[in-house]
Amino acid sequence: MAKEFIARGADLELKKIRKEFPGFTAIEELDLHVPAGEFFALLGPSGCGKTTTLRLVAGLETPTSGQIFIGGEDETETKPHERPVNTVFQSYALFPHMNVLENVAFGLRQRKIDEPLVKAKEALNLVQLAHLADRKPQQLSGGQQQRVALARALVNRPSLLLLDEPLGALDLKLRREMQIELKAIQMEVGLTFLHVTHDQEEAMDMADTVAVMNKGRIEQMGAPEALYDRPKTVFVSKFLGQSNLLVGEVESTSANSVSIEVAGNKISVPKTRAEKHTGKIAIGFRPEKATFTNKKPAASSSTNIIGPGEIIDIRFTGVSNQYLIEVPELGNITVFAQNIGKSPVTELGEKVWISWSVEHSFGLSDLPNTGEAA
Amino acid sequence: MRLSLGKLTFPLYALLAFIYLLIPIVYTFAFSFNDSLKTNLIWRGFTFDKWTNVCQREGVCEAFGNSVLIGVVSTVAATALGTMIAIALVRYRFKFRRSINLLLFLPMATPEVVLGAGLASQFFNLGVQKGIGTIIVAHVMFCLSFVVVTVKARVASLDPVLEEAGKDLYANPRQVFWKITFPLLLPGIAAAALLSFALSFDDFIITNFNAGSEMTFPRYVYTAAARGVPAEANVIGSAVFIAAILIVLATQINGERKRRMLLKKH
Amino acid sequence: MAFAAFSSTKSNGTSKPKKTGRVVIALLAPGLAYLGAFFLTPLIALIMVSLQAQDPYGGIGDYIPAFEINNYFLVITEYFPHMFRSFSYALIATILALLISYPLAYFIGVKARPYPLLQKLMLTLVIAPFFISFLLRTLAWKQIFSNESWIVTTLQDTGLLEADQYVVGTPFMVIFGLTYNFIPFMTLPLYTSLERLDTRYLEAGSDLYASPSKVFRKVTLPLSMPGIISGTLLTFIPIAGDYINASGDFLGSSSTAMLGNVIEANYLQINDYPSASALSVLLMGAILILVAGYVKKSGTEDLL
Numbered sequence: 025m026a027k028e029f030i031a032r033g034a035d036l037e038l039k040k041i042r043k044e045f046p047g048f049t050a051i052e053e054l055d056l057h058v059p060a061g062e063f064f065a066l067l068g069p070s071g072c073g074k075t076t077t078l079r080l081v082a083g084l085e086t087p088t089s090g091q092i093f094i095g096g097e098d099e100t101e102t103k104p105h106e107r108p109v110n111t112v113f114q115s116y117a118l119f120p121h122m123n124v125l126e127n128v129a130f131g132l133r134q135r136k137i138d139e140p141l142v143k144a145k146e147a148l149n150l151v152q153l154a155h156l157a158d159r160k161p162q163q164l165s166g167g168q169q170q171r172v173a174l175a176r177a178l179v180n181r182p183s184l185l186l187l188d189e190p191l192g193a194l195d196l197k198l199r200r201e202m203q204i205e206l207k208a209i210q211m212e213v214g215l216t217f218l219h220v221t222h223d224q225e226e227a228m229d230m231a232d233t234v235a236v237m238n239k240g241r242i243e244q245m246g247a248p249e250a251l252y253d254r255p256k257t258v259f260v261s262k263f264l265g266q267s268n269l270l271v272g273e274v275e276s277t278s279a280n281s282v283s284i285e286v287a288g289n290k291i292s293v294p295k296t297r298a299e300k301h302t303g304k305i306a307i308g309f310r311p312e313k314a315t316f317t318n319k320k321p322a323a324s325s326s327t328n329i330i331g332p333g334e335i336i337d338i339r340f341t342g343v344s345n346q347y348l349i350e351v352p353e354l355g356n357i358t359v360f361a362q363n364i365g366k367s368p369v370t371e372l373g374e375k376v377w378i379s380w381s382v383e384h385s386f387g388l389s390d391l392p393n394t395g396e397a398a
Numbered sequence: 399m400r401l402s403l404g405k406l407t408f409p410l411y412a413l414l415a416f417i418y419l420l421i422p423i424v425y426t427f428a429f430s431f432n433d434s435l436k437t438n439l440i441w442r443g444f445t446f447d448k449w450t451n452v453c454q455r456e457g458v459c460e461a462f463g464n465s466v467l468i469g470v471v472s473t474v475a476a477t478a479l480g481t482m483i484a485i486a487l488v489r490y491r492f493k494f495r496r497s498i499n500l501l502l503f504l505p506m507a508t509p510e511v512v513l514g515a516g517l518a519s520q521f522f523n524l525g526v527q528k529g530i531g532t533i534i535v536a537h538v539m540f541c542l543s544f545v546v547v548t549v550k551a552r553v554a555s556l557d558p559v560l561e562e563a564g565k566d567l568y569a570n571p572r573q574v575f576w577k578i579t580f581p582l583l584l585p586g587i588a589a590a591a592l593l594s595f596a597l598s599f600d601d602f603i604i605t606n607f608n609a610g611s612e613m614t615f616p617r618y619v620y621t622a623a624a625r626g627v628p629a630e631a632n633v634i635g636s637a638v639f640i641a642a643i644l645i646v647l648a649t650q651i652n653g654e655r656k657r658r659m660l661l662k663k664h
Numbered sequence: 665m666a667f668a669a670f671s672s673t674k675s676n677g678t679s680k681p682k683k684t685g686r687v688v689i690a691l692l693a694p695g696l697a698y699l700g701a702f703f704l705t706p707l708i709a710l711i712m713v714s715l716q717a718q719d720p721y722g723g724i725g726d727y728i729p730a731f732e733i734n735n736y737f738l739v740i741t742e743y744f745p746h747m748f749r750s751f752s753y754a755l756i757a758t759i760l761a762l763l764i765s766y767p768l769a770y771f772i773g774v775k776a777r778p779y780p781l782l783q784k785l786m787l788t789l790v791i792a793p794f795f796i797s798f799l800l801r802t803l804a805w806k807q808i809f810s811n812e813s814w815i816v817t818t819l820q821d822t823g824l825l826e827a828d829q830y831v832v833g834t835p836f837m838v839i840f841g842l843t844y845n846f847i848p849f850m851t852l853p854l855y856t857s858l859e860r861l862d863t864r865y866l867e868a869g870s871d872l873y874a875s876p877s878k879v880f881r882k883v884t885l886p887l888s889m890p891g892i893i894s895g896t897l898l899t900f901i902p903i904a905g906d907y908i909n910a911s912g913d914f915l916g917s918s919s920t921a922m923l924g925n926v927i928e929a930n931y932l933q934i935n936d937y938p939s940a941s942a943l944s945v946l947l948m949g950a951i952l953i954l955v956a957g958y959v960k961k962s963g964t965e966d967l968l
Contacts, residue, residue, distance in 0.1 A: 422804035508948060616797060
C-alpha cells in the first residue's frame with residue numbers, strides 16, 4: 025500500500041511574486057522555496073496573503089508579476105487542471121452530488137487513469153474510511169469529510185499537496201488528532217505539503233519549516249524551534265508565542281554582546297542573537313525563560329535583571345502560573361512559572377525582581393509600534 | 399370552549415379556502431365523465447367514454463399536440479437562454495447590470511395583452527406569416543425572465559469552491575461545467591423548465607395575438623366556449639392536472655426522503 | 665422561486681464575483697439579443713403603429729405610417745369607461761385576493777411550521793389551480809353560477825335576486841373570477857415572506873405588553889411587507905390586462921368589458937391596429953408608472 029505512493033514530491037519555487045486585486049495588493053513581493061518532500065507551513069493572521077499564495081500555486085489566481093516553478097517547470101501560465109498540484113480546501117469542497125468513492129475517484133477519472141475505483145478505495149483505506157465509500161458527503165461528520173478531502177487529493181499523487189486551513193473547521197480535540205494523522209500520512213507518502221494556517225501551534229507541531237507571513241510578505245522562515253528561539257521581528261516574536269520587549273538606545277558594546285539601558289537597568293543580548301547593534305533597538309525574552317525573586321539577585325554579566333516591580337495579576341492555567349508584573353517606567357512584564365509546587369511568590373502586590381539569562385535574549389530588527397514594552 | 403374555538407379558527411379558514419380553490423378543479427374533473435353530447439353544460443350521466451375516446455372529438459387532440467410541441471420547444475430554448483443569463487448575473491460583475499436586470503424584469507411587469515399586441519405588430523411590420531413558429535417565438539420571450547429568476551436563486555446558492563475543486567482535480571472548463579456546475583444547478587433548471595412549460599402550455603392571451611389560424615389547447619377551449627366546450631376538453635385538462643400534481647408530489651416525497659436520510663447521518 | 669420576483673433579494677456572500685470577459689458576453693448575448701428582438705423592438709413597433717393613420721386609398725385595416733397623436737385622444741375619450749373599469753376591477757380584485765390570501769398564507773407559513781409535510785401539501789393545494797387550464801377553471805365557475813344552476817335559482821327563490829336577474833355577466837361575477845384566478849399569485853409571495861418571519865419577534869412583541877392586534881400591526885404586517893408588495897403587483901398587473909374573465913363568452917358581458925377586451929376586439933376583430941396599439945401603450949405606461957412608484961416607495965431596489 026505505502027509502496028503505491030512513492031516519494032515523488034517536487035519542490036516549489038516562487039520568484040518575485042506580486043498579486044494585486046482591484047483596490048489592494050495582497051502580496052507585495054514574495055520569494056519562496058519549498059524543498060521536495062518537505063512539510064512546509066505558511067503561517068499568518070487572516071488577510072496576510074497566505075491563502076492568496078496558495079491559490080496562486082494551485083492556479084486559481086494568476087500573479088500580477090513573478091513566476092511559479094514546480095519541480096523546475098515554469099507553471100506560471102498553466103491552468104489549474106494542468107498542474108500537478110492538488111488542494112485540500114478549507115471547506116473541503118466535496119461534491120454533494122457524488123458519493124464518497126466517486127468524489128475520491130474524480131481526479132483519476134479526469135486523467136483517464138486505469139481502475140479509478142480500485143485506486144480510490146485504496147486511498148480511502150489510507151484515511152480509514154473505506155467503510156463509508158457509499159455515503160454522500162453530507163452524511164459524514166466534519167472530521168470524516170476532512171479525511172475524504174485528503175484522500176481525494178492524495179489519490180492523484182500530486183507533486184505538491186496544498187492544504188488550506190484544513191483543520192480550521194474541526195473542534196480542538198479532533199484537530200490535534202488530525203494533526204498527528206496528517207503528519208504521519210505525509211511521512212508515509214513522502215509528498216511535498218504546503219500547509220496554510222493561522223494556528224501557530226498547528227504549524228509548529230507539524231511542519232519541517234514554517235514561514236511567518238504578514239501583510240503580503242514573509243517576515244521570517246525556518247525550523248519551528250529556531251523561529252521560536254530567535255524571532256527576528258516584533259511581529260514574529262508576538263505571533264509565535266508570547267514575548268516581553270524592552271526598547272532602548274545601545275549604550276555599550278562588548279566583544280560578544282550589545283547592551284541597552286532601560287529604566288536604570290542594563291539589558292544585554294549576545295551579538296549573534298541581535299539583528300541590529302546600534303541606535304534604538306528592541307530586546308525581547310520569552311515569559312517562561314524568566315524567573316523572579318523577592319530580593320534583588322547579585323549582578324552578573326550573564327544575567328539580565330529588571331525591577332523592582334509589583335505583581336498585579338496571577339493567572340492559574342494548570343501546567344503553569346502566569347504572572348503579570350508592573351515595573352515602573354517599563355510597563356508590564358509577563359513571567360510563566362511552571363507549576364511544580366514551589367512557586368517563588370504567590371501573593372498579589374509583592375515586590376519582585378525579574379531575571380533571565382543573557383543567552384535567552386533576542387534583539388529584533390524593528391521596534392514595537394507604540395513604544396510600549398509589553 | 400372559547401380557547402378551542404380560537405385554535406380552530408385558522409385550520410377551519412384554511413379548509414374553506416382550499417375548498418374554494420378546488421371547486422372548479424373538481425367540477426372540471428367531474429364533468430370529464432359526463433355522458434354529454436356536443437356541449438357539456440348539464441349532467442347527463444356517468445361515462446368513461448370521453449377518457450377512452452378523447453381524440454374522437456375533432457380538433458381536441460390536434461390542439462393538445464400543438465400545445466405540447468410549442469411547450470417543449472419554447473421550454474428548451476427559454477431554459478437554455480435563461481440559465482446562461484442567470485449564471486452571468488450571479489457569477490460576474492460587469493457594467494449595465496442594473497439595465498439588464500430592468501430588461502429582464504419588464505416582460506414580467508407588462509400585461510400579456512401588450513406583449514401579444516406588440517409582437518403581433520412586429521410580425522405584421524416584417525410581413526411574417528403567423529403560425530407555430532411565431533407562437534414559439536412569443537412563448538420563449540415571456541418564459542425567459544421567469545427562468546432567469548428561478549435559476550438565479552440556485553446559482554447563488556452554489557459554492558464556487560466546488561468548481562475550483564473540480565479544476566484542481568484535473569477537469570477542464572467544459573468538464574467542470576458538465577460534471578459539477580450543471581448537475582448541481584439541475585434542480586433549479588428543472589424547476590425553471592417545469593414553470594416555463596406550464597406558462598407556455600396554459601398561455602392564451604399572447605398566443606391568441608400571434609397564432610394566426612393555428613390551434614393550441616387554450617385557443618381551442620376559447621373558440622369552443624361560445625358554443626359550449628365538449629367534455630373531451632375536460633378530459634385533457636384533468637389529465638394534465640393529474641400529471642402535474644403527480645410530478646409535484648413526487649419531487650416533494652423525494653425531497654422528504656433525502657431530508658430523512660440526512661437526519662440519520664453518522 | 666419566480667414568485668419572489670418583485671421582492672428584494674439579498675445576494676449571498678459565498679459567490680465571489682469574477683472579472684468581466686468574453687465569457688460574460690457569450691453568456692448574456694443570446695438571451696439579451698432575443699429580448700431585444702422580441703420584446704423591446706415590438707414595444708417600439710407598438711408605439712409606431714399607435715401613431716399610424718388610415719390609408720386614404722386603402723380599405724379597412726390599411727394604415728400608413730404617420731404621427732397621429734390624435735389617436736391617443738380618440739381612444740381616451742372613446743374608451744375611458746373601459747380604462748376606469750379595468751383599473752377599478754383590478755384594484756377591487758387585488759384587495760379581495762389580499763384579504764383572502766393573508767390568513768391562508770399566515771396559517772401555512774407560521775402556524776403550520778411544526779408540520780413541514782403538511783406545509784408542503786397545503787402549498788401544493790394553493791398552486792393546484794395553476795395546473796388546470798385557466799380557461800377551463802373560469803368556465804367551471806360560469807357553469808356553477810349559470811342561470812339554470814341551483815345557486816341562482818335559490819337566490820331568486822329567496823328574493824336575493826329578482827326573477828330576471830342573473831349572476832353571470834355582472835361586474836360581481838367578473839371580479840369574482842379575477843379574484844379566484846389570481847389568488848395563487850398573491851398567496852405564494854405572502855407565504856414566502858411569512859415563512860421567513862421569526863416568531864421570536866411576535867413573542868417579543870407580546871412580551872412587551874402589545875395586544876394581539878397591535879402585534880400584528882406593529883410587527884407581523886411590516887415584516888411581511890415585501891410579500892404584500894410582490895403579491896399585489898403580481899396580481900394587479902395581469903388582472904388589469906386580462907380579457908378572459910370579462911369576456912362575454914366567459915364570466916362577463918358587454919357591460920363589463922375591460923381594456924383587454926377592447927384591445928383584443930380592435931386588434932383581432934375589427935383590425936383597428938392604431939387604436940388597439942394606442943390603448944396598449946397607455947396600459948403599459950400606466951402600469952410602468954404604477955410599478956415605478958410602488959417600487960420606489962417600498963424601496964425594493966433590486967428588481968430581480
